[in-house]
Amino acid sequence: MTALTTRSQESGIRNQESGVAHPEFQIPVPEFSISLATTAADHHIARMAALALGLSVLEAAIPSPLPGVKPGLANIVTLIVLERYGWRTAAWVSLLRVVAGGLLMGNFLAPGFFLSLSGALCSLGVLAVSKHLPQRWFGAVTDSIFAAFAHIAGQLLLVYFWLIPHTGLLYLVPIFAAAALLFGTVNGVIAAHYLEDEKTYLL
Amino acid sequence: MSPLAHIKPGDWITLLLGSLLTLWLTATLWQGGAADKAVIRSGGKIFREVPLSLDQIIEVPGPLGLSRIAIRNRQVRIAADPGPRQYCVRQGWLKQAGEVSICLPNQVSVELNGGNKRYDSLNY
Numbered sequence: 001m002t003a004l005t006t007r008s009q010e011s012g013i014r015n016q017e018s019g020v021a022h023p024e025f026q027i028p029v030p031e032f033s034i035s036l037a038t039t040a041a042d043h044h045i046a047r048m049a050a051l052a053l054g055l056s057v058l059e060a061a062i063p064s065p066l067p068g069v070k071p072g073l074a075n076i077v078t079l080i081v082l083e084r085y086g087w088r089t090a091a092w093v094s095l096l097r098v099v100a101g102g103l104l105m106g107n108f109l110a111p112g113f114f115l116s117l118s119g120a121l122c123s124l125g126v127l128a129v130s131k132h133l134p135q136r137w138f139g140a141v142t143d144s145i146f147a148a149f150a151h152i153a154g155q156l157l158l159v160y161f162w163l164i165p166h167t168g169l170l171y172l173v174p175i176f177a178a179a180a181l182l183f184g185t186v187n188g189v190i191a192a193h194y195l196e197d198e199k200t201y202l203l
Numbered sequence: 204m205s206p207l208a209h210i211k212p213g214d215w216i217t218l219l220l221g222s223l224l225t226l227w228l229t230a231t232l233w234q235g236g237a238a239d240k241a242v243i244r245s246g247g248k249i250f251r252e253v254p255l256s257l258d259q260i261i262e263v264p265g266p267l268g269l270s271r272i273a274i275r276n277r278q279v280r281i282a283a284d285p286g287p288r289q290y291c292v293r294q295g296w297l298k299q300a301g302e303v304s305i306c307l308p309n310q311v312s313v314e315l316n317g318g319n320k321r322y323d324s325l326n327y
Contacts, residue, residue, distance in 0.1 A: 137213030145214075145221050167276050168256060174229040181221045192209035 045089060049096035052077040056101050066172070068115070068155060069179045072187060074101075075123070075147060079140050079191035087128050094120050111163060115155050122154030123147035140195055144188025148180040238300040238315035241279045243272060246310045255279065255315075265309030272313050284309055 052074040059073050074097055082090035098116045102108035130138075130146045156176065160169055210218070243250045245263050253261065255277045262269045268285035278296040286308035294304045300317025 133213065137211055138217070139209065139211040139214055141210050141214035142217040145217050149221065149224070170232050173232055174225065177225040177228050181218075181225050184221070185218060188214070189206050189209050193206065196209065 045092045045096070048077055048081055048089075049093045049100065052093055052097040053100050053104065056097060057104060060105060066175060068152075068176065071183045072148065072151065075144065075151075076187050076191045076194070078123075078127075079144055079147075079188065080194055082127055082131060082143065083140060083191075083195050087124075087131060090127065091124050094124055114162075115158060118154040118158040119151040120154075122150040126150035139188075140191040141185060141188030144191060145181065145184035148184030148187070149177070152176045152180045238277070238298070238302075238317040240316050241272075241274060241297075242314045242316055244312045244314070250311075252316075263311050265306070265311045267309045270306055270309050270311040272311075279313055279315060280304070281306060281311070281313060284311070 055073040055077065059071055062070065064070050075094075077097075078090050078094045081093050095117075098113070098120050099108070101116065102110075102113040105112075107113050126146045126149075127143055130143050133142060156169065156173065238255060240252055240254050242252050243261065243263055245265055250263055251261065253259070253274065255274055258275045259273075260282065261272045261274070263272060265285075269283075270281055270285070270291075271283040273280055273282040278298050280296045281291045281294070281304050284292050284306045286306050288308075291304045291306040291311075297304055297313070297315050300315050303312060303314040305312040
């Protein structure tokens with residue numbers, strides 16, 4: 001479906017501009033096909049979500065000492081989008097990444113998917129508040145640290161109330177908190193670096 | 204440009220708060236007061252020492268019959284006892300290291316042990 005919508009979009013633009021597209025690049029389309037009416041904003045969100053997805057696939061290859069402790073590189077994209085295009089777009093990018101990531105890793109609707117989802121929803125909730133902090137004093141690093149703690153809190157709550165209702169889970173909380181602090185800070189610094197660089201127009 | 208240049212003054216405060224939160228969580232959740240094993244005694248002798256990580260029910264024989272000791276969720280209690288007044292059963296769940304529940308008639312007791320025991324009382 002993606003191919004179809006992209007094609008109809010692009011051929012539409014080409015016809016308006018030059019009238020002739022490159023016929024050899026056109027994908028043959030059956031007579032009756034479903035095509036979604038998409039806007040440039042949709043394409044932009046999809047492109048950013050794809051970038052976030054790429055980062056989450058990349059970090060899935062990094063071995064982790066404890067399930068759940070991972071850098072969360074995809075959140076760098078969410079932070080940049082939040083700063084430049086607002087909370088709604090960031091929520092779209094983040095949730096699209098979770099759903100598409102679930103499909104890609106093969107854990108869609110499995111426990112791992114719901115853990116990502118609860119983490120993402122909690123971070124988005126916290127980011128909706130923390131982005132209103134005064135810009136002069138608080139930057140992407142603050143947002144990132146808050147989001148990282150919210151992410152792990154959401155995941156641990158879901159684990160406790162759904163998967164492992166055992167207080168032994170509390171022994172792991174300090175490890176998760178330390179990981180959230182470390183990776184939250186690093187991701188925030190990376191996001192701040194890109195936010196100050198005008199060349200990152202892709203985002 | 205050094206990476207530290209991207210951290211604004213408020214971000215340092217957030218970083219400090221995050222570190223304090225992590226330290227506080229570590230101090231409270233990894234404290235020695237949290238018990239890690241239960242010592243079960245019968246007739247004054249140690250019957251068994253069991254870790255709290257495994258949920259189970261243990262039956263301990265005494266002069267009156269069997270006392271049942273339950274371990275669940277890193278807590279321990281005497282679930283059933285043949286004694287007449289049931290004081291040890293009514294004591295409920297034991298959580299902290301140093302807590303003890305004793306069934307005198309059946310000569311069975313269970314005590315929680317951890318890294319460091321808290322004081323029963325302090326005198327000055």
